[in-house]
Amino acid sequence: MSDDRFDAIIVGGGIAGTVTAYLLAKEGLEVMLVERGNYAGSKNVTGGRIYSHSLEKIMPGFAQEAPVERKITREKISLMTEESNVTVEFSSTRLGEQGSDSYSVLRGVFDQWLASKAEDAGVQMVTGIRVDDLIVREGKVCGVIAGEDELEANVTILADGVNSLLAQKLGYRGELAPHQVAVGVKEIIELSAEVIDNRFNCREGEGTSWLFAGIPSAGKVGGGFLYTNKTSISLGVVSTLSELIKANKTLPQMLEDFKSHPSIEPLLKGGKMMEYSGHLVPEGGFHMVPKIIGDGVLVVGDAAGFCINLGYAVRGMDFAVGSAECAAKAVLKANKAQDFSAGFLQCYQSFLDESFVMKDLKHYRNFPHFLEETPRIFNGYPGMAADIMTDLFVVTGNPPQPMMKMMMKHVKNMGMLNIAKDGWKGVRSL
Amino acid sequence: MNIITCFKVVPEEQDITVKPNRDISFEKAPMTISAYDLNCIEAGTQLAEANGGNVIGISVGAKKIDDSKLKKNVLSRGPESIFMVADDKLENIDTYQTANALKAVAEKIKDYDLILCGEGSADLYAQQVGPQLGQLLSLPAINSVSKITLADGKAIVERTLENELETLEISLPAVISVTSDINLPRIPSMKQILAAGKKSATIWSAEDAGIGNLSATLGVIETKAPEQMDRKKDIVQGDSEEAIKSFITKIQEVLK
Incomplete structure (x- = not known):
């Protein structure tokens, strides 16, 4: 392999990019990962939790070694108004069982650890470099351009995050729409x-x-x-x-x-x-997924729109790992056949379809739309819950009302039919 | 032409924190190249690019300076190789001992025409090591240099003094300390970073470098951040005429 040529170049040192690089290097491929920030994890932000199931498959027992913060064993959801807060709390040892456990993480630390794993596996890490463009010849992606430097690869993997300018440059998707x-x-x-x-x-x-x-x-x-x-x-x-x-x-x-x-x-x-x-x-979910396969190129992680927000759970990092695994499998297969055409790389789509990534995205495909179409979740129900609780717990010395009557008053304010409709639509979109 | 560029490894300034008891905490501060030494490395690299030659990066310090990211960082900026004495005996050494350790490294490298230093270090900024190194090696040493031109066996240097620009000619080999305005350190390119991974780094212990008997003469009793003034926590809310007036009055009172 010449100095300027790789089997795979990965753009972006977040979870999706790093895991793809790790898996490919582990199988002996010559891999370079280019990260724009000074270190992996310096440019991304997470709310804070990774569901371990997907990474556990790739690095069994990773949570013992990785700099995770705390194992999440307590889930709370609240409906909050200006002065009140109604909370449902769930705690269970089941939440912490290996394989279904989840951890709070700080990505600045976590991603550096992941990057060190990739480096140990043989990945050439190049940090502090922004990839400006891709080398495209006759519709085939042949590598990356950064400043005056060009480096070529059989396959380029775009893991450059939610606002993937490279996927946009390839015309795989347009500008992000405000509702996405x-x-x-x-x-x-x-x-x-x-x-x-x-x-x-x-x-x-x-x-x-x-x-x-x-x-x-x-x-x-x-x-x-x-x-x-x-x-x-x-x-x-x-x-x-x-x-x-x-x-x-x-x-x-x-x-x-x-x-x-x-x-x-x-x-x-x-x-x-x-x-x-x-x-x-x-946040667009399934409907937002752009074109993710081309001649010599794959798109993974946030760049591919692999993320779901369910209101009670937000998942992106496990999809990043899941899509990275599928992409790595596809690239390894393509490498064996030495065929990196879009046609051959379609196996990435098949791997995704078989994996939880597409299954979950498809399953919840209508949920983002449901949230958008149901403003009551955000501006109605929190108030209703707070009002019911206020009547229940605030003792003023006024004569009490039968509980059913009291509750119904608030429910009627919202409209019984509305609640039933929202409930039905919500459950159906899950 | 062999050019030695000296660099110091210091804690990343922006990640140093002050604890409530005014202690300085380096816990979250990764090791980095002293900012002024980036100018020194760049100066060496530019001279080699202009005149041909080979740039070597050298450093001395505690074991932790032997860090792969850090070495890659230096090597991506031009030097072809690194030589280091990384030994915990060298923790907290003073400028004279540092100069002695650097001298040991330079003598092991033997073949050099020019040694460059930064004007001072980003952490202590004593500005001593360059001149002392020259003295120890019995070489001409000069500091505050803002321009270097090489001409057969000599260096013509400019020193920006308070009221004038001094131009001097010195014979090589020499030790030159450069100011931070001599150049703008480059941002390494993708290929330079990639190439850095393949360059060589030689790490010695204090024994290897023949300075096994060197030990820190300095002991740090304590380092404290200056006392902070308590915030008055006097918050004026709103943007009404009245609020603004009261805000201005408060500031005027304090300034009196």
Whole structure:
């Protein structure tokens, strides 16, 4: 192999890119990974949790070695209004069983670890370099261009994230549409491990995942999130771009208000803000997946739109790993046949279809649309839940009302039919 | 023409934190090349590019300076090879000991025409090592150099002084400390980074380098950040005339 030629060049050192590179190098391919940031994980943002099932398959027992933060054993979902918060909490040892466990992570640390694994496997890591364009000859992608340098490869894998400019340059997709992406902002707030254990009722090394609907995103499609890390809390707000345009508050203001909400403020007391970051999140689901296979090229991870937001769970990193595995399988097969044509690489699509990546995306394909079409989730139900709870718990000395009657009053305000309809539509889209 | 460029490995400045008790914490600070030494490496590389020759990067310090990312970083900037003394005996050594250790490395390399240093280090900025190294090697040493031109066996250097520009001619080999305005360090390209992975790095222990008896004479008792003034936590809310007036009055009072 000459100096300037690789079997595979991967653009992007996030989870999808790094895992693809790792799997290919492990099988003896000459692989280069180019990352724009000064280190892998420096440019991406995560809310905070990785479901381990997919990476567990590739690196069994990775969580023992990797710098994960806390094992999530406590799930909370809240409906939040300006003054109230109604929470459903679920804790179970089942959440922590190997294979179905999940972990809070800080990607700045986690991705560097993953990159070191790839490097150990033989990947040439090139950081601090932005790939400006692709070498395309007669419709075939032949490598990458960065500044004045050109490097060629049999196959180029685009793992350059949600706003994949390279896929766009190839004409595989257009500009992102406002309803396809959300914007997230996040703060990392430092607190001691002991304080976090106490405030979140967690055992050592275990943690909480907490999602909020309602006021955090100013009643628009989106929500708040909170994940406990070892010695910090990741706290943020996500809102779909098309909704954000209509909102009367900016996203940073939403986060400020969320932080000072009476249910959140005491949890953060004494904490020190360590990091502030923002990023786009692909939210279109199945319908957003662009063209992902071409002559000499594959698209993986966020760049391929592999992410789902279900409101009660947000998944992207396990899809990144899953799509990386499928891409690596396809490239290995293509390498054996020495055929990197789009026709041959279609096996990537077949591998994806067989894997949880496409199955899950297809299964939940109507959910993003449901969220968008059902504003009551964000601006109606949180208020209703809070009102019911207020009537239930706030004792004023006024004569009591029968519980059924009290509840029905609030339900009627919302419209019984609306609730039934939303419930039906919601369940059907799941 | 062999050009030795010296670089110091320091903790990344922006990741150094101050703890509540004013202790300085390096916990989250990865090791990096001292910013001023990037100018030194760049100066060496430009001279080699203009006059032909070979650039060698050298460094001395504790064991942790032997870091693959760091070495790759240096090698992607022009040097063909690295020689290091990485030994925990060299933790906390003073400028004179550092100069002695660098001298040992230079003497092991033997064949060199020019040694370049940064003006000072990004952490302590003592500006001593360059001149002391020259003295120890019995070579002409000169600092504050903002331009170097090479001409058979000599270097013509410019020093930007307070009121004038001094041009000097010195015979080689020599030790020259360059200022940070001598050049703008390059951002390594994709191919340069890739090539760096294939270049050689030689790591010696203090014994290997013949400085086994060197030990730190400095002990750090404590390093404290300056005391911070307490915030007044006086927040004026809103953008009404009144709020603005009260805001201005408060500032005026403090400035009185």
